[in-house]
Amino acid sequence: MSRRGPRIHDYAGGEFMLAYGDTSGPQLLVLQPLFEEMNRCRVLIASICRTLADDSIGCWLPDLPGTGESPRGLETIRWQEWQSAVQAAAAVVEGETGRHPAVAALRGGALLDHALAVPAWRLASTSGRSLLSDLRRSAIASGSDPAHPAGYTLSTDLAEALAAADAEASPAARTVRLATDDRPADARIEGLPLWRRPEPDFDAATAEAIARDIANWIKA
Amino acid sequence: MIIEDQLRAILRDVLGLDAARADALDADTPLFGAMPELDSMAVAGLLTEIEDRLHILIEDDEVGGEMLETFGGLVAFVKAKRGE
Secondary structure: OOOOOEEEEEEOEEEEEEEEEOOOOOOEEEOOOOOOHHOOOHHHHHHHHHHHHHHEEEEEEEOOOOOOOOOOOOHHOOHHHHHHHHHHHHHHHHHHHHHOEEEEEEEEEHOHHHHHHOEEEEEEEEEEHHHHHHHHHHHHOOOOOOOOHHHOOOOOHHHHHHOOOOOOOOOOOEEEEEEEOOOOOEEEEOOOOHHHHOOOOOOHHHHHHHHHHHHHHHHO | OOHHHHHEEEEEHHHHOOHHHHOOOOOOOOOOOOOOOOOOOHHHHHHHHHHHHHHHHHOOHHHHHHHHHHHHHHHHHHHHHHOO
């Protein structure tokens, strides 16, 4: 259990990544939701990673440049840097474990999983346009400047790339949605959309259902 | 499921309301400005979730005012959008 972690790793020249679990089994690079949804899902994702680590699946959790523990400001980040960062994170996993990681992407994280030519598991993937709508609407509802919604200032390059970004169709991807979401999916699980909660919240049953599906998929 | 119940389920999921509070939502229940969970970030998520689950598109200039004032206002807005 001493390897359960989390351990802190550096990637892409000073960016922050947590690692959970053994390095000798299957390895999973976890791409987190974007913007406010990332904060709302912190506890959920940490729980999923611990569960998978206990199941001998190594999990790697990069904070993209300009997000989470990154030393850089979001307003300086270009879309290409996020794609490069995903590749740099995967390279660290390969260097540390000698294995190519599979990818599990949640929500907006799925907009970046094609940066790696590896099998991808996706939860409730969403379009960049929908994420931008959330940011803009939150600004409208709070009466603040729609150009600086909820403290998230995006570079023009990032905003334009997001507006056009959607999860890329891939036969190697397994798309999972919640039972309450009737859009196309390979599987549906019972769970709560914790990425919508205004305050970070946790639901053990949701976390277990997600971890179970990822574990079955990565071991298949 | 009727629209009222679908909206109760969405509010429960999005705001983390317990079942009793969600069930008690009626036409006169005040929402934005009265329900502490429903801040501006939550409004954004609520509207996107409504779009995704009820298959409507909400324009920016439709956000606010009566549609968020009460549960009945939200129900009326969604029904009008769906042509019901």
